[in-house]
Amino acid sequence: MFTEYLKEGSWYTLSPGIQFCLFDCELTQQEEIVPSLSPFHSEALFIFQGCVTLFSKTGTSTRLTDNSLLLLSECSGLRSANASGHFHGICLSFYTKNADTALTRIRSLFGFSSFTYDQIQDLLADLGGYYAICSHPWIVSSLRTLDGLSRIQQGTYCIIKCYELLYLLWAQSDCMHAKHPSSEHRNVVAAEIQRYLLEHISEKITINDLSQRFHLSPTACKKCFQLYAGEPIHQWLISRRMTLAAQLLERSDLSVLQIAQAVGYDGTSQFNAFFKKRFGVSPREYRKMSFPVDSKPIP
Numbered sequence: 197m198f199t200e201y202l203k204e205g206s207w208y209t210l211s212p213g214i215q216f217c218l219f220d221c222e223l224t225q226q227e228e229i230v231p232s233l234s235p236f237h238s239e240a241l242f243i244f245q246g247c248v249t250l251f252s253k254t255g256t257s258t259r260l261t262d263n264s265l266l267l268l269s270e271c272s273g274l275r276s277a278n279a280s281g282h283f284h285g286i287c288l289s290f291y292t293k294n295a296d297t298a299l300t301r302i303r304s305l306f307g308f309s310s311f312t313y314d315q316i317q318d319l320l321a322d323l324g325g326y327y328a329i330c331s332h333p334w335i336v337s338s339l340r341t342l343d344g345l346s347r348i349q350q351g352t353y354c355i356i357k358c359y360e361l362l363y364l365l366w367a368q369s370d371c372m373h374a375k376h377p378s379s380e381h382r383n384v385v386a387a388e389i390q391r392y393l394l395e396h397i398s399e400k401i402t403i404n405d406l407s408q409r410f411h412l413s414p415t416a417c418k419k420c421f422q423l424y425a426g427e428p429i430h431q432w433l434i435s436r437r438m439t440l441a442a443q444l445l446e447r448s449d450l451s452v453l454q455i456a457q458a459v460g461y462d463g464t465s466q467f468n469a470f471f472k473k474r475f476g477v478s479p480r481e482y483r484k485m486s487f488p489v490d491s492k493p494i495p
Contacts, residue, residue, distance in 0.1 A: 197271055198241050199289045201229045201279075208351055213291040216351035220284045231274035238290040238317070240358045241266040244339060246283035250326070251276045254384045254410075263339055264330040267358070269320035273410075286354050319366060321416040324382060327365065334361075385410050386424030389417070393433055397440060398458050403429065433460075438474040441467070445479055446486040452479045 243264040407417040437459040456467035
């Protein structure tokens with residue numbers, strides 16, 4: 197995203213798969229940045245001065261000003277972005293298929309725990325595709341250290357700080373306690389997923405369907421839902437389907453097959469198994485228990 201926006205700038209290659217650009221431009225008005233990343237591509241934006249605002253497709257926004265860092269691994273959840281002010285900083289561009297070599301060297305040098313770029317992608321996906329930190333003592337100190345370094349040294353130092361931050365996030369360090377803006381985004385999306393599932397409870401819906409509809413990776417989709425609901429999506433959905441099925445058995449004349457289809461099952465075999473696990477009896481037995489003796493429900 198920022199790589200494309202700053203493509204006319206001077207880019208330097210630090211190692212296979214890693215480039216950086218030192219940018220410094222005066223923006224007289226807000227400039228729109230198209231949210232897009234090529235496959236296997238991640239970015240890190242160190243903002244010395246200026247303002248970047250990210251707008252998600254769910255209506256939330258994230259504003260980064262002086263002394264900020266943005267790690268970005270995917271843009272599927274972003275509607276738009278803009279930059280304004282004296283826009284000054286360093287942008288790192290990682291092509292992840294090649295950058296694992298550099299990661300391995302840094303892990304060896306500092307003795308970091310073993311983690312790969314694929315795992316980093318999953319980590320950022322769990323955070324909504326990006327991680328933002330603004331005016332935190334860690335980033336303020338890091339940017340202050342850049343003074344006096346040469347241009348190449350600044351790029352190299354920023355790479356090291358990116359890996360340091362990823363390690364702290366990977367280790368779930370409490371020192372990175374700054375509230376991440378995706379928590380609000382995560383709750384909004386999870387509530388929308390619940391609403392959507394209830395409105396389409398008779399349909400077959402996969403995790404891939406949900407991730408595409410709500411602009412999240414499958415991993416992030418499952419993680420944000422479980423954090424919000426306290427249980428995995430499939431367990432939550434089965435529970436709601438069985439509750440609705442019991443209500444239909446009690447209050448309607450629909451056959452067991454029709455009820456199974458009404459709550460998302462093609463036939464009665466799997467439906468009967470889930471229902472008996474939930475209520476301890478089969479759907480037909482449940483219906484007999486629920487109706488008065490003189491009633492004649494459809495089997």
